[in-house]
Amino acid sequence: MSELSAHHVGLTVERLDRAVDFYRDVLGLDVVSRFSVGGEAFATGVGVDGASAEFAHLDAGGVRVELVSYDPEGDHVADSTVTVNQPGAAxxxxxxxxxxxxxxxxxxxxxxxxxxxxxxxxxxxxxxxxxxxxxxxxxxx
CATH class of the missing domain: 3.10.180.10 (2,3-Dihydroxybiphenyl 1,2-Dioxygenase, domain 1)
Structure with missing residues (x-):
C-alpha cells in the first residue's frame, strides 16, 4: 500500500463568500486559491448527480482548509444542535x-x-x- 499524507480538511458550506470572509477575516487564514469544478467525472466522484462546486483553499499553517459550496445544494445538517460527541460530527x-x-x-x-x-x-x-x-x-x- 502506498503511503498517505494529509492534504486538506474540507467543510461544505452554503455561502462560500461568507465562509471565506470568516476564515480569512476572523481566523486570519490566508486564501491560497479559489476555483470551480464540474463535469461528469466530478459528479460521479462525489456521488451527486449533476454536481458542480465552488472551492476556496485557505492556509492554516501547514494544513489546508477547503471550503466548498455545491450545486445542487444538499440539505443543511450543521446547526447549533450538532455537538462534538455525536457520531459523524466534525x-x-x-x-x-x-x-x-x-x-x-x-x-x-x-x-x-x-x-x-x-x-x-x-x-x-x-x-x-x-x-x-x-x-x-x-x-x-
Whole structure:
C-alpha cells in the first residue's frame, strides 16, 4: 500500500463568500486559491448527480482548509444542535500561542461556546461556530 499524507480538511458550506470572509477575516487564514469544478467525472466522484462546486483553499499553517459550496445544494445538517460527541460530527482544529488574546479579539458577531477552558490534560481550548454552523476548536499551543 502506498503511503498517505494529509492534504486538506474540507467543510461544505452554503455561502462560500461568507465562509471565506470568516476564515480569512476572523481566523486570519490566508486564501491560497479559489476555483470551480464540474463535469461528469466530478459528479460521479462525489456521488451527486449533476454536481458542480465552488472551492476556496485557505492556509492554516501547514494544513489546508477547503471550503466548498455545491450545486445542487444538499440539505443543511450543521446547526447549533450538532455537538462534538455525536457520531459523524466534525470540527476544524486550529492553534494559537495566546488563546486569551484570540478570545478578546473576536468580533461581537462571533459567540464562543464558553470562555477559554483548561482541560484535565492541561490544554486550553475554545470552541466556536463559523457562520455556517461548523464547529471550530482553537487551542493554545
Amino acid at each position: 470540527h476544524v482544529g486550529l492553534s494559537t500561542a495566546d488563546l486569551d488574546a484570540f478570545y478578546e479579539s473576536l468580533p461581537d458577531t462571533v459567540e464562543p461556546q464558553s470562555p477559554p477552558q483548561r482541560t484535565e490534560s492541561g490544554t486550553r481550548i475554545l470552541f466556536l461556530r463559523d457562520p455556517e454552523g461548523n464547529l471550530v476548536e482553537v487551542l493554545e499551543a
